[in-house]
Amino acid sequence: MNAEIIAVGSELLLGQIVNSNARFISQQLAGIGINVFFHTVVGDNPDRLKSAIEIAEKRSNLIILTGGLGPTKDDLTKETIARHLGKNLVMDQEALESIELYFKKGNRVMTENNKKQALVLEDSTILPNHHGMAPGMMVDNGNCVYMLLPGPPKEMEPMFLHFGTAALSKQVKTDEKIVSRVLRFFGIGEAALETEIIDLIEQQTNPTIAPLAADGECTLRLTAKHQDLQTAEGMLDEVEGNIRARVGQFIYGYDNTSLVAELMRVLKDKKLTIAAAESLTGGLFQQELTSVPGVSSVLKGGVVCYTNEVKEKVLGVKKDTIERHGVVSHECAKELAENVAALVSADIGISFTGVAGPDELEGKPVGTVYIGICIRGKQTVVEKLELGGSREANRSRSVKYGCYYLIKQLKESQKAN
Amino acid sequence: MNAEIIAVGSELLLGQIVNSNARFISQQLAGIGINVFFHTVVGDNPDRLKSAIEIAEKRSNLIILTGGLGPTKDDLTKETIARHLGKNLVMDQEALESIELYFKKGNRVMTENNKKQALVLEDSTILPNHHGMAPGMMVDNGNCVYMLLPGPPKEMEPMFLHFGTAALSKQVKTDEKIVSRVLRFFGIGEAALETEIIDLIEQQTNPTIAPLAADGECTLRLTAKHQDLQTAEGMLDEVEGNIRARVGQFIYGYDNTSLVAELMRVLKDKKLTIAAAESLTGGLFQQELTSVPGVSSVLKGGVVCYTNEVKEKVLGVKKDTIERHGVVSHECAKELAENVAALVSADIGISFTGVAGPDELEGKPVGTVYIGICIRGKQTVVEKLELGGSREANRSRSVKYGCYYLIKQLKESQKAN
Numbered sequence: 001m002n003a004e005i006i007a008v009g010s011e012l013l014l015g016q017i018v019n020s021n022a023r024f025i026s027q028q029l030a031g032i033g034i035n036v037f038f039h040t041v042v043g044d045n046p047d048r049l050k051s052a053i054e055i056a057e058k059r060s061n062l063i064i065l066t067g068g069l070g071p072t073k074d075d076l077t078k079e080t081i082a083r084h085l086g087k088n089l090v091m092d093q094e095a096l097e098s099i100e101l102y103f104k105k106g107n108r109v110m111t112e113n114n115k116k117q118a119l120v121l122e123d124s125t126i127l128p129n130h131h132g133m134a135p136g137m138m139v140d141n142g143n144c145v146y147m148l149l150p151g152p153p154k155e156m157e158p159m160f161l162h163f164g165t166a167a168l169s170k171q172v173k174t175d176e177k178i179v180s181r182v183l184r185f186f187g188i189g190e191a192a193l194e195t196e197i198i199d200l201i202e203q204q205t206n207p208t209i210a211p212l213a214a215d216g217e218c219t220l221r222l223t224a225k226h227q228d229l230q231t232a233e234g235m236l237d238e239v240e241g242n243i244r245a246r247v248g249q250f251i252y253g254y255d256n257t258s259l260v261a262e263l264m265r266v267l268k269d270k271k272l273t274i275a276a277a278e279s280l281t282g283g284l285f286q287q288e289l290t291s292v293p294g295v296s297s298v299l300k301g302g303v304v305c306y307t308n309e310v311k312e313k314v315l316g317v318k319k320d321t322i323e324r325h326g327v328v329s330h331e332c333a334k335e336l337a338e339n340v341a342a343l344v345s346a347d348i349g350i351s352f353t354g355v356a357g358p359d360e361l362e363g364k365p366v367g368t369v370y371i372g373i374c375i376r377g378k379q380t381v382v383e384k385l386e387l388g389g390s391r392e393a394n395r396s397r398s399v400k401y402g403c404y405y406l407i408k409q410l411k412e413s414q415k416a417n
Numbered sequence: 418m419n420a421e422i423i424a425v426g427s428e429l430l431l432g433q434i435v436n437s438n439a440r441f442i443s444q445q446l447a448g449i450g451i452n453v454f455f456h457t458v459v460g461d462n463p464d465r466l467k468s469a470i471e472i473a474e475k476r477s478n479l480i481i482l483t484g485g486l487g488p489t490k491d492d493l494t495k496e497t498i499a500r501h502l503g504k505n506l507v508m509d510q511e512a513l514e515s516i517e518l519y520f521k522k523g524n525r526v527m528t529e530n531n532k533k534q535a536l537v538l539e540d541s542t543i544l545p546n547h548h549g550m551a552p553g554m555m556v557d558n559g560n561c562v563y564m565l566l567p568g569p570p571k572e573m574e575p576m577f578l579h580f581g582t583a584a585l586s587k588q589v590k591t592d593e594k595i596v597s598r599v600l601r602f603f604g605i606g607e608a609a610l611e612t613e614i615i616d617l618i619e620q621q622t623n624p625t626i627a628p629l630a631a632d633g634e635c636t637l638r639l640t641a642k643h644q645d646l647q648t649a650e651g652m653l654d655e656v657e658g659n660i661r662a663r664v665g666q667f668i669y670g671y672d673n674t675s676l677v678a679e680l681m682r683v684l685k686d687k688k689l690t691i692a693a694a695e696s697l698t699g700g701l702f703q704q705e706l707t708s709v710p711g712v713s714s715v716l717k718g719g720v721v722c723y724t725n726e727v728k729e730k731v732l733g734v735k736k737d738t739i740e741r742h743g744v745v746s747h748e749c750a751k752e753l754a755e756n757v758a759a760l761v762s763a764d765i766g767i768s769f770t771g772v773a774g775p776d777e778l779e780g781k782p783v784g785t786v787y788i789g790i791c792i793r794g795k796q797t798v799v800e801k802l803e804l805g806g807s808r809e810a811n812r813s814r815s816v817k818y819g820c821y822y823l824i825k826q827l828k829e830s831q832k833a834n
Contacts, residue, residue, distance in 0.1 A: 007456075017440070018439075022458070038458065040455065191488040221427075278700070282703050284707075303718065304703045306718040307761075309761065344724075
C-alpha cells in the first residue's frame with residue numbers, strides 16, 4: 001500500500017504554519033508498514049484540490065487528506081471529495097449530537113454553520129473526534145482508499161492514533177513492518193563518514209542506510225522491512241554492528257537524543273554535579289542543560305563571564321594569567337574550570353573561552369576555542385578547537401564539543417576504574 | 418509568477434523531520450508578491466523526483482527545490498535536474514575553493530566526494546553558501562525558473578534571504594513594486610489584536626494586513642503594491658498610522674528585529690551595562706544577548722543560580738528570605754537583581770526566578786515567574802507573571818517579558834527626565 005498525504009489549507013502555503021500533520025502521519029504509517037511516497041500541500045481552492053487528488057490517485061492507493069473539515073466557507077475538502085467520487089453528504093446523528101454536546105459543555109451557543117461539520121460521506125467509516133467537533137472519515141472506492149482528517153493537530157493526532165491506524169491496518173494488503181533506527185555521530189563529517197562505509201551503503205537494499213547531516217552532527221538512518229518485527233530489529237542490529245566496527249567511536253546515541261541529553265544521562269548515572277564558566281558561549285551550555293527537566297540534581301549553576309572583570313572578580317582568574325596568556329588561552333580555560341567548580345562546590349567544572357566572531361580577539365582568529373574540564377580528583381584537561389564558522393555556529397559547536405569531550409572523559413575514567 | 422516548492426528527502430517522508438523549509442520560503446515569497454500554490458515532498462528517488470518536477474512544470478513557472486545537494490550518493494537533485502533539462506554539471510571554482518577553505522578552517526581532511534558539492538548546472542546563477550558547503554543555483558529555461566537550495570535550514574535560510582530573494586525579484590515580470598512591512602507586537606494575543614482591528618483587515622485590499630502569531634509574539638505584515646515605490650511606502654505609513662492609533666502601545670519594532678535586539682539598542686544608546694541572575698531561565702537571557710555581536714559593551718555577565726546554594730553563596734540571597742518566602746518570590750527576585758548588579762558592578766541587574774515546570778515548586782503552580790529589575794539609582798521593580806505553558810514556552814516567554822519590561826522602564830525613565 002503506497003500512501004500520499006495531502007494537507008489542505010492556504011495558511012500552509014502562506015507559511016503561517018508548518019505542515020506537522022504530514023510528519024506525524026508519516027511516522028505512524030511507517031510503523032504499520034505503509035510506504036509514503038509523496039506529501040502535497042494545496043490551498044483552500046476546490047479546483048486545485050481536485051487536481052491534487054487526481055494526481056495522487058495515479059501514484060498512490062491510499063490518500064490521506066488533512067484539513068478543510070471545519071464549519072466555515074473555506075472548508076471544502078469533504079465537498080470536493082464527495083463531488084469527485086459522486087457520493088452524497090449525509091448528516092451523521094452521532095457526530096451532530098457530539099457537536100451539540102461540545103457547545104453545551106462550553107456553555108456556548110451553537111451557530112447553524114456548525115451543523116455542516118456533522119455531514120459525512122455516505123458509506124464511509126466514521127472516525128470520531130474526541131478533541132474537537134469535525135469527525136474524520138474513511139471511504140474505499142475499490143481503486144483507492146481516502147481518509148479525511150481534521151487539520152488541528154490536537155484533534156487529528158489522537159483521532160489517527162485511536163481510529164485511523166486501526167482502520168488502515170485492516171486495509172494493509174501486506175503485513176510487512178518497517179523498522180527505522182537512527183545512529184547519531186559527532187566528530188566526523190558526513191562525507192568522511194560515507195567514505196568509511198560507502199561499500200555497506202551500496203550493498204544494502206534491506207536494511208537501507210541513509211546519511212544525513214545537520215548542525216555539525218551527522219546521522220545514519222537504518223530502515224529494515226520484514227513481516228516479523230523481531231527479525232527486522234535483528235537485521236538492524238547486524239548492520240549497526242558492521243557500522244560500529246568501522247566508525248563506532250563517533251557514535252554517541254540513537255534516534256532523537258542529543259549530546260546534552262547524553263551528558264545529562266551520564267552525570268545522573270554517576271551522581272555527579274556540574275558547574276560552568278561560559279565566556280564565548282554566554283550561557284548557551286547551561287541554557288541547553290536546563291532545557292531538560294530534572295536538571296537540578298546535576299547542574300548547580302555557573303557564571304557567564306563575558307568581561308575580564310567578571311573572570312577576575314567573580315571567578316578569581318589571576319590578573320597575571322590574563323596579561324601573559326590572554327583570556328583565549330589554555331591557562332585561562334584551566335583556571336575558569338577549576339574555580340567555577342570550587343565557587344559552587346560542584347564535582348565537575350567546565351569552561352568555554354574563545355573567539356566567537358565576527359572579529360578576532362587578542363590576535364587569535366575567529367573560531368579559536370579552549371574548553372576546560374576539571375573532574376574532581378583528576379587533572380584538569382583543556383581541549384583546543386579551531387572552528388572558524390559563523391558566530392552562531394562557533395558557539396553551538398563549542399557546546400557540542402564540550403558535551404562530547406566530557407562524556408568521553410567520564411566514560412574513559414569509568415573504564416580506568 | 419506562481420511558485421511550487423519541492424522538498425527532496427526520504428527523512429521527510431519517514432516523518433523524521435518536518436518540512437520547515439517550505440514554510441520559510443513561502444513566507445519570504447509572500448513578501449515579494451509571488452504566489453505559492455503547491456508544496457510537494459518527494460524522497461531521494463530520481464524517478465519520483467523527475468515526475469514531481471514534470472507535474473510542477475505544468476502548474477507553476479517557478480520551481481524551488483530544497484535538499485539533495487550534499488556530497489553523498491543519495492543527494493540527486495542537481496543530477497536529476499541536469500538530466501531533465503539536458504544541461505551539464507560543471508565544476509564551479511569559487512564554490513570548490515570555498516569548500517576547500519571550509520575544511521582548512523575546520524582543520525579537517527577533505528574527502529574526494531566533497532568536490533561533488535561544487536558541481537553546478539551550466540549557465541546557472543550561483544547562490545553562495547556562507548553557512549555550509551553546497552552552493553545553491555538558479556536557472557531559467559524560458560518556460561520555468563528552477564532554484565536549487567540546500568536542505569539544512571541553517572544554510573538554506575541565509576542563502577535564500579541574501580541571494581535567493583534578490584535573484585527572484587529580478588524575475589518577477591511586473592513593474593508593480595511590492596513593499597512589505599512587519600509590525601511586531603508583544604503583550605497582546607493574536608485574537609485580541611485581530612478583534613481590535615478586524616474592520617481594518619476586512620476593508621484593506623491594498624495594502625493587505627496579515628496577522629501571524631509565533632512564540633508568544635504576534636506580527637502584522639502590511640503589503641502594498643504600486644508602480645511607484647514612494648507611493649507604496651506612503652500607503653504603508655497610512656495603514657500603520659491607523660493601527661498605531663488603536664494598538665500602538667503593543668508595537669515594539671519592525672520586520673526582523675527581536676525584543677533582545679531592541680533591548681541591546683536601548684542599552685547601547687544609554688551606555689548602560691547589565692548583569693543577570695538566572696534561575697528558571699538557566700542562562701537563556703544571557704545566551705540570547707550574547708548571540709548579538711558587540712554585546713560586550715553592554716553585558717558584563719551574570720550567574721546561573723539554579724540551586725539555592727548558588728543563590729545564597731554566590732549571590733548573597735539571605736537564608737531567611739528563602740526560608741520565609743521561597744525562591745519563587747518577589748523578595749528573592751529583588752535580592753537577586755540587586756546583588757548580581759553589585760557583584761559585577763553593572764548599571765542594571767535583572768533576575769529571573771520561577772517555576773518552569775513540569776512540576777510545581779514551593780506549592781506555586783507551573784508558570785509562576787518573578788522578574789526583578791534594578792536600575793542604578795532607582796527602586797527595584799519586580800514583575801510577576803502567570804504563564805502556565807510548557808517548560809520551554811515558560812522559559813522563553815520569561816526572557817521576552819524581561820526584555821519588554823526593561824525596555825519599558827528605560828523609555829519611561831527617559832520621558833521622566
